[in-house]
Amino acid sequence: MTRASLLLAMLAASFATLPAPSLAQDPGPTRIIVDQGVIEPLPFAAPLFVAEDAAAAEIATELTQVMANNLVGSGLFREVPREAHISPVTNFDSPPRFPDWSAINVDALITGAVASTEDGRLAVRFRLWDVAAQQTIGDGMQIVAPRDQARRIAHKVSDQVYSRLTGEDGYFDSRIVFVEESGPKDARQKRLAIMDQDGANVRYLSNANALVLNPRFSPNTRDILYTSYETGTPQVVLMNTQTLQRQPLGLPGMTFAPRFSPDGSSVVLSQANGGNTDIYRVSLGGGGATRLTSSPAIDTAPSFSPDGSQIVFESDRGGTQQLYVMPASGGGGTRISFGDGRYATPVWSPRGDLIAFTKQAGGRFFIGVMNPDGSGERLLTASFLDEGPTWAPNGRVLMFLREGRGANGAPQIMSVDVTGRNLRRVPTPGAASDPAWSALLPD
Amino acid sequence: MTPRTLALMLSAVVVLAACSREEPNADANAGLEQSNLGGQWAENSIGFFNNVIGDRVFFATDSSVLDAAARATLDAQAGWLRANPGATAVVEGHADERGTQEYNLGLGARRANSAYNYLISQGVEAGRLRTVTFGKERPEATCSDESCWSQNRRSVSVVANAPAS
Numbered sequence: 001m002t003r004a005s006l007l008l009a010m011l012a013a014s015f016a017t018l019p020a021p022s023l024a025q026d027p028g029p030t031r032i033i034v035d036q037g038v039i040e041p042l043p044f045a046a047p048l049f050v051a052e053d054a055a056a057a058e059i060a061t062e063l064t065q066v067m068a069n070n071l072v073g074s075g076l077f078r079e080v081p082r083e084a085h086i087s088p089v090t091n092f093d094s095p096p097r098f099p100d101w102s103a104i105n106v107d108a109l110i111t112g113a114v115a116s117t118e119d120g121r122l123a124v125r126f127r128l129w130d131v132a133a134q135q136t137i138g139d140g141m142q143i144v145a146p147r148d149q150a151r152r153i154a155h156k157v158s159d160q161v162y163s164r165l166t167g168e169d170g171y172f173d174s175r176i177v178f179v180e181e182s183g184p185k186d187a188r189q190k191r192l193a194i195m196d197q198d199g200a201n202v203r204y205l206s207n208a209n210a211l212v213l214n215p216r217f218s219p220n221t222r223d224i225l226y227t228s229y230e231t232g233t234p235q236v237v238l239m240n241t242q243t244l245q246r247q248p249l250g251l252p253g254m255t256f257a258p259r260f261s262p263d264g265s266s267v268v269l270s271q272a273n274g275g276n277t278d279i280y281r282v283s284l285g286g287g288g289a290t291r292l293t294s295s296p297a298i299d300t301a302p303s304f305s306p307d308g309s310q311i312v313f314e315s316d317r318g319g320t321q322q323l324y325v326m327p328a329s330g331g332g333g334t335r336i337s338f339g340d341g342r343y344a345t346p347v348w349s350p351r352g353d354l355i356a357f358t359k360q361a362g363g364r365f366f367i368g369v370m371n372p373d374g375s376g377e378r379l380l381t382a383s384f385l386d387e388g389p390t391w392a393p394n395g396r397v398l399m400f401l402r403e404g405r406g407a408n409g410a411p412q413i414m415s416v417d418v419t420g421r422n423l424r425r426v427p428t429p430g431a432a433s434d435p436a437w438s439a440l441l442p443d
Numbered sequence: 444m445t446p447r448t449l450a451l452m453l454s455a456v457v458v459l460a461a462c463s464r465e466e467p468n469a470d471a472n473a474g475l476e477q478s479n480l481g482g483q484w485a486e487n488s489i490g491f492f493n494n495v496i497g498d499r500v501f502f503a504t505d506s507s508v509l510d511a512a513a514r515a516t517l518d519a520q521a522g523w524l525r526a527n528p529g530a531t532a533v534v535e536g537h538a539d540e541r542g543t544q545e546y547n548l549g550l551g552a553r554r555a556n557s558a559y560n561y562l563i564s565q566g567v568e569a570g571r572l573r574t575v576t577f578g579k580e581r582p583e584a585t586c587s588d589e590s591c592w593s594q595n596r597r598s599v600s601v602v603a604n605a606p607a608s
Contacts, residue, residue: 184585185582185585186581186582186583186584186585188580211577211580213544213580214544214545232533232575233573233575234548234575234576254548254552254574254575254576256545256548257545257548270545270548270549272548272549272552272576274556275507275552275553275555275556275557275559275560275574276552276553277548277549277552277553298546298549298550298553300545300546300548300549301543301545301546314543314545314546316546321543321546344542344543344545344546345543345544345545358543360541360542360543363541384587385540387543387544388543388544405587406585406586406587407585407586409587434544
């Protein structure tokens with residue numbers, strides 16, 4: 001099959017039941033388009049990365065597996081299993097035998113090699129191949145990192161593959177901060193935890209002595225904000241997830257629902273005072289709090305637009321919970337949600353194009369997205385309780401919490417892509433809620 | 444048994460005890476004497492407040508309005524707090540599970556504030572009271588229907604600085 005015919009076949013499969021997308025002028029190499037809903041995942045092969053010395057062998061297996069799991073987990077790719085491979089890849093520098101890969105219907109081939117450097121680090125090389133075109137997609141790449149960073153290398157390779165095949169930024173080299181829950185529903189214990197995006201490397205950040213809620217990442221991916229009942233009243237606390245050093249923001253009264261500004265220098269949150277909940281902005285460099293809303297309603301769940309100029313929030317000022325957008329300096333507020341039911345927990349996508357939300361209607365809860373002006377509402381999930389979406393750094397995938405009915409209904413973290421496809425449970429050691437997705441990690 | 448139904452039963456016991464004291468049993472003439480030893484809890488105790496007066500009031504869905512039953516309970520709470528001036532109370536506001544977390548924190552704050560303001564209007568010093576919202580974090584009943592949700596939409600006055608029983 002020629003490169004052009006492969007592309008056309010893929011596009012036809014991808015959009016079989018969807019409105020015709022605007023096809024790119026230049027078809028380019030093997031590609032899939034993320035936001036249109038992929039019906040037929042693109043088949044790839046990931047032969048075990050070649051271990052170039054004994055110390056690299058174990059890591060090569062793990063690294064290849066982590067990468068393949070990422071790609072399959074995105075729902076956009078399907079792995080052609082290793083048992084089906086015809087010719088092994090034993091030398092990274094030799095070109096693949098393309099007919100052996102096209103014979104088993106592989107579109108994208110990932111080859112790699114792992115070696116130990118003289119100073120004991122890992123050097124990982126990889127190439128991505130368009131099998132039909134018999135050429136690489138982008139240049140080969142080498143990543144050198146300490147041995148204990150093997151999984152992160154795998155995530156970075158995954159991001160490269162994802163990005164080259166979709167034209168979108170990747171999201172695999174990122175973390176989730178969340179709340180682990182244990183104990184019965186009427187005496188639930190909660191503690192903060194952090195893990196890699198794929199559920200690996202779970203680490204606890206607090207003990208279960210005090211109730212904790214809604215952790216949120218700083219853009220620096222190191223610090224978090226969360227709400228703690230340590231003092232007996234809900235208070236927003238800033239924590240460094242590496243040192244576990246904590247610093248209450250020190251605002252009077254009850255504060256909750258914190259979120260960082262896109263530059264990380266300030267925080268928006270809710271403060272309840274005399275039964276009235278309003279939104280405030282607090283500079284982390286000092287200077288006190290600025291009140292942004294002053295209605296007698298419950299104004300809460302604020303989230304900045306990625307350019308920092310606007311804030312979307314929920315309010316019951318019109319009688320029921322609805323979504324509003326206001327300038328980041330506060331005041332006013334334009335209602336953007338007009339469908340049936342109640343709208344809550346709006347979160348602006350990091351790419352700015354969509355706002356995700358929780359909707360409550362007819363006794364059910366939904367995760368949905370809409371344009372920032374409120375048009376184009378689409379519901380992605382529904383259940384007894386779906387709540388609290390958080391965006392992947394590329395704005396193409398959401399995580400949220402899902403909880404079942406009754407005393408045994410423990411929450412779990414789910415993921416879904418922005419088209420509503422690929423609903424999956426995110427692995428966690430126990431019951432888990434309140435996920436918040438970091439930006440891509442710094443190198 | 445919920446604390447609420449327990450409180451109702453105990454109230455009935457107190458009423459019966461009061462009746463028997465006013466109208467002595469005919470057997471007293473036969474040399475038998477009986478006297479009232481009081482309820483399980485001393486009247487100045489936290490146990491009396493929680494179980495005889497009732498430490499909580501309930502709200503309609505998405506409402507922080509005090510109905511007649513809630514006001515009656517809060518009247519009795521205020522009377523007890525006036526009679527026991529050393530006691531303090533944290534007024535907790537709670538919501539059922541059928542709302543989002545942040546909104547329910549706001550709703551719990553509203554409910555706590557309704558009860559708090561009512562207690563102050565009945566003569567309890569503001570300095571003895573504090574409010575806190577728990578949103579939907581601390582349900583009393585865990586089934587997923589109205590029979591449980593109605594128990595969870597509540598404010599609870601948690602008394603301290605008084606004898607336990």
